[in-house]
Amino acid sequence: MVTVLYYALVAFVSLLLIVNLLKSRRWERDVLYVLVLVPFLLRLFRLK
């Protein structure tokens, strides 16, 4: 059960990062959001 909650948390944070990526206007921030997003997606897709 706790594992499912953690995957839900990962999905939620991934969504927040994507929303922030779309909202931001500076390319440096865009790069930062994408770099932070990658490990979240790797876990969400059960790759690492």
Added chain:
Amino acid sequence: MTRRLLVQKIVVAALGLALLVSAGISFRRSRNLAEPVVLGPGVTAVRQLGEYFAPIRGTINDCKLYFMEGREPGGTILILGGSHAEEPAGRLAAWVFAENGVVEKGRLIVVLSANRSASTMTRLGGAYPPSFSIPTAWGSRTFRMGDRWTNPLDQWPDPEVFIHYPSRQELAYVDVRNLNRAWPGRPNGTLTEKTAYAFMEMIRREHVDVVVDMHEAELQYPVISTIVTHQKGQEMATMAAMMLSDVEGFKIGTEFSPLTLHGLSHREIGDHSPAVSLLLEAPEPFLDATRGVTTEERLLTGQDEFVVKAGQHGLLFEKIDEKGWPIALRVGRHTSSILQIAETWTEDNPAKGLSITGVPRYADVVAHGVGHYLKNPSTAAKGKVIYE
């Protein structure tokens, strides 16, 4: 959103996607890399760990057990490779037994991937190679690099505090995924605890007499080049270490398992079953904190100028020079140690003895290399190749 901003987003997203796809492919390949095992003439049956504890059946840790039964009855020795998958000498030594060994008397049970989940990933942030290859006369064999801990894809999240069962001793939180902190296991616990419990069930039901858990250690770790033994095996381990040091050409000592340090195989298996439990440690500079870049070459040669430097400053518990600790030396230490333990056990317990042939000793492995003792899967007889 302006056109310029849109292009900026697309470029950055493409960069992220490229990172995600390239990393994802590498991780997926590493997790699913099939490692062939060419069943040697001594393997009489291949069973699954899940046969001894149903909740493990079908999981990633439902590992294979290679039974090698002699014609003459005797004792049973279980050897565990891959408790810590990132210590490859233990797994490779088990491979050498499974592909070459013949048991004339007694029974040997060989495990190549005790924590199979741990073999499907590498250490987070460690920049480890995803796999490594052992050269042979006919090509090479590739193995998963692996990690010390169960893959978080199979057991996650980690708790803030890890309380060992049943001792209730507090251990490092990350060791909740460490098979060698989970013994004797718990039937309704985590995957790692269930794995340990399944092994305990197997040890009890198969009436295993001796368990040998094969490991490697960093040179900055004091428990190195040694046999760690439960109090039930102190005499046997000490005699085996003396014989190895005198006859085989490498130094190995004996450490007694601390009575109050819980979760480790050398303590808990001996405490919770009739078996004598031992643990072997060979030197692996690749694991040292002061190592250089974590390349496949460094893993296999065991050469590392930074670890040598640490030794010059007196920071190590084992010697190292520019020759390093090649994988053949480390595997050879394990094969010889197990053969010697079996011989010493047999001398002390002739009615429950073992006779093992076909397995190379230290000098043979050093002279010919590990690859010499790995068979070619493409020329093996039908039905003789299975995958870990």
